[in-house]
Amino acid sequence: CGGDDDGCYGPIDKVEHVRLVKRIQPGAPDAPYGPKGPLEWGQINFMHTTDTHGWLAGHLKEENYGADWGDFATFTRRMRQKADDLGVDFLLVDTGDLHDGAGLSDATTIDGTKSMPIFSEIEYDLLTIGNHELYVTEVAKQMFNEYAKKWGDRYLTSNVKVYNDATKQYEHVGATHRYFTTKQGIRIMAFGVLFDFTGNSNASQVIKAKDMVKETWFQDAIHTDKPVDLFVLLGHNPVRQTDYANTFTTVWNEIRSVHKNTPITIFGGHSHIRDFAVYDQASVGIEAGRYCETLGWVSQSGFSKCNSGYHGAKKPDGKKLTRKATDNSTAPWAYSRRYLDWNRNTFMYHTSSNKNFDSQTGLEITQEITTARKDMNLGEVYGCAPETYCISCVPFDDPKNIFPGVIKPAVNAIVLNDARKDKARMIIGNTGAIRFDLYKGPFTYDDNFVVSPFRDVFRYIPDVPFDKASQVLAKLNKGTVAKRDFASMPIARDDCVDPLIGALTLRDMHQERGIVRRQETITPGYATKDDWGTDGDDTEHTGIPNYSIPSYWESRAGFPTGSDPEKVDLIFFDFIEKYVLQDLGSGFTSDMVSCYINCTFTSQDFMLPYAKLKWQDNIDNCPIGA
Numbered sequence: 001c002g003g004d005d006d007g008c009y010g011p012i013d014k015v016e017h018v019r020l021v022k023r024i025q026p027g028a029p030d031a032p033y034g035p036k037g038p039l040e041w042g043q044i045n046f047m048h049t050t051d052t053h054g055w056l057a058g059h060l061k062e063e064n065y066g067a068d069w070g071d072f073a074t075f076t077r078r079m080r081q082k083a084d085d086l087g088v089d090f091l092l093v094d095t096g097d098l099h100d101g102a103g104l105s106d107a108t109t110i111d112g113t114k115s116m117p118i119f120s121e122i123e124y125d126l127l128t129i130g131n132h133e134l135y136v137t138e139v140a141k142q143m144f145n146e147y148a149k150k151w152g153d154r155y156l157t158s159n160v161k162v163y164n165d166a167t168k169q170y171e172h173v174g175a176t177h178r179y180f181t182t183k184q185g186i187r188i189m190a191f192g193v194l195f196d197f198t199g200n201s202n203a204s205q206v207i208k209a210k211d212m213v214k215e216t217w218f219q220d221a222i223h224t225d226k227p228v229d230l231f232v233l234l235g236h237n238p239v240r241q242t243d244y245a246n247t248f249t250t251v252w253n254e255i256r257s258v259h260k261n262t263p264i265t266i267f268g269g270h271s272h273i274r275d276f277a278v279y280d281q282a283s284v285g286i287e288a289g290r291y292c293e294t295l296g297w298v299s300q301s302g303f304s305k306c307n308s309g310y311h312g313a314k315k316p317d318g319k320k321l322t323r324k325a326t327d328n329s330t331a332p333w334a335y336s337r338r339y340l341d342w343n344r345n346t347f348m349y350h351t352s353s354n355k356n357f358d359s360q361t362g363l364e365i366t367q368e369i370t371t372a373r374k375d376m377n378l379g380e381v382y383g384c385a386p387e388t389y390c391i392s393c394v395p396f397d398d399p400k401n402i403f404p405g406v407i408k409p410a411v412n413a414i415v416l417n418d419a420r421k422d423k424a425r426m427i428i429g430n431t432g433a434i435r436f437d438l439y440k441g442p443f444t445y446d447d448n449f450v451v452s453p454f455r456d457v458f459r460y461i462p463d464v465p466f467d468k469a470s471q472v473l474a475k476l477n478k479g480t481v482a483k484r485d486f487a488s489m490p491i492a493r494d495d496c497v498d499p500l501i502g503a504l505t506l507r508d509m510h511q512e513r514g515i516v517r518r519q520e521t522i523t524p525g526y527a528t529k530d531d532w533g534t535d536g537d538d539t540e541h542t543g544i545p546n547y548s549i550p551s552y553w554e555s556r557a558g559f560p561t562g563s564d565p566e567k568v569d570l571i572f573f574d575f576i577e578k579y580v581l582q583d584l585g586s587g588f589t590s591d592m593v594s595c596y597i598n599c600t601f602t603s604q605d606f607m608l609p610y611a612k613l614k615w616q617d618n619i620d621n622c623p624i625g626a
């Protein structure tokens with residue numbers, strides 16, 4: 001285990017490089033199983049990122065998601081070039097949540113100070129805002145003052161305003177909408193709509209979708225005299241219409257009430273899943289997962305001189321898109337969708353670039369990430385985790401689940417106010433604050449933010465009667481805070497039938513076309529089921545178990561042996577204070593709540609001391625394990 005070449009971490013001084021995963025060359029014996037076949041290019045082609053949450057260094061411990069932002073930059077440039085060569089359109093779209101999930105974005109005093117300049121080196125065509133850009137006032141202002149200005153009319157925040165200190169008014173962060181014509185003549189009207197988010201700081205205002213659609217500018221935009229060939233609806237907003245947070249449907253209905261047949265193509269986010277939803281025969285929506293694991297692909301054809309301003313001459317890739325949104329569609333629109341795994345093998349395969357893949361720009365971005373990580377000491381190792389602990393791949397009470405395995409013992413050991421150490425205590429948190437699995441092996445400064453990125457202060461109410469405190473967890477878990485799936489459900493692969501090909505499985509279909517790459521092992525990963533079935537994943541995987549977990553967890557410490565205490569210190573994140581007070585019921589008010597250790601001790605501060613306390617065995621020889 002001697003450095004980044006053999007896939008292992010070394011001691012602290014060797015862990016400075018971004019490239020802790022092996023660089024993968026296609027065809028190399030250890031290359032992961034790759035894409036099942038070429039992408040189907042259409043007249044207009046979209047690549048979509050969402051919920052990147054600062055993972056610009058890529059997944060250093062997961063080869064399958066190991067590409068970094070420099071690799072992605074190269075890929076997008078090559079794809080744009082390919083589109084130009086084919087004479088088709090290519091648009092790159094992001095749907096927000098740029099912070100909270102990795103050291104690069106969260107280890108700076110103001111989130112994003114180092115990561116945002118790197119993020120914005122990609123030439124996106126359309127972007128919109130996520131809720132994670134609005135929790136913290138300084139971050140909202142950073143978006144308003146810097147990035148909205150930089151991205152100009154490509155940044156669409158149709159229902160989000162930020163307080164402008166200069167004008168003393170709330171103003172749209174970016175543009176409300178954008179009307180533009182693509183290189184090949186498609187005339188697009190685009191909107192960017194955040195779900196009805198209410199957890200923002202008072203630096204911003206989120207206008208509910210139902211109110212936004214009544215606003216004059218929106219009505220003017222959908223009643224425009226200008227010709228619109230395609231509506232593009234992007235939003236930090238789940239595409240699935242049954243999702244509790246979905247407000248796309250409200251906006252979609254309003255557009256449809258005026259434009260009965262115009263295609264509406266949707267790019268969503270927030271629920272962190274791979275998904276594709278069919279709205280009607282002229283409207284589909286994609287969601288591209290989370291954390292730089294997935295790159296979404298949607299292509300669309302059907303534009304002609306008769307129904308649009310399209311003037312593209314070339315036939316895309318010699319193949320025509322034939323898949324309609326619905327089985328009985330009479331509309332001219334045909335689509336493809338794909339979820340690409342975020343690794344260099346995928347990127348090289350789809351650009352047929354092999355060893356010539358890297359570009360100067362891409363390498364420079366990789367170097368910037370490496371330098372930033374080094375400056376921020378993100379590779380510093382604090383402990384050697386003895387096991388892998390996951391959020392939902394095992395049941396909630398399994399010792400390998402991260403809550404009983406790590407989070408509860410860690411808060412019990414570390415979240416302790418010396419002045420109250422003799423008191424029994426109960427600590428309650430929301431499971432959503434713990435963001436990612438923890439891998440066996442070196443636990444780095446970066447991993448601290450990967451697991452627990454928020455600055456949620458530990459607050460408490462002293463001496464709460466145990467019979468009251470002990471009811472809170474159950475009440476919280478029954479409450480209205482919606483729980484959601486964090487990953488696509490694992491599914492059986494043998495029902496994989498493409499409707500256009502009759503009884504042939506996708507595998508047979510690709511085998512016939514001679515585009516199946518030989519595979520010895522299918523690796524675990526996303527096995528997605530969406531409105532079109534099970535053939536959306538670019539690289540096939542076996543699926544990962546996904547157990548549902550409650551919305552809140554509780555840990556108890558300092559309890560007397562064999563009996564319950566009369567009173568406890570009830571400790572919780574400030575993020576959930578409102579709900580805890582509600583569930584404690586009458587007699588408990590906010591003036592009883594104060595900071596537990598101090599007002600700067602947050603959820604970013606308990607994992608590193610715990611790793612130092614408990615995971616020192618094998619620290620100098622700590623291999624990454626499964």
Ligand SMILES: Nc1ccn([C@@H]2O[C@H](COP(=O)(O)O)[C@@H](O)[C@H]2O)c(=O)n1
Nearest residue numbers: 097131132135270430432433454456575
């Ligand atoms: N200070 C915060 C902010 C957010 N959370 C958790 O994140 C969830 C939202 O994340 P998305 O990526 O889905 O937008 C939110 O529901 C909380 O669970 C937090 O714990 N602390």
Ligand SMILES: [Zn+2]
Nearest residue numbers: 051097270272
């Ligand atoms: Zn998110």
Ligand SMILES: [Zn+2]
Nearest residue numbers: 097130131270
């Ligand atoms: Zn979100």
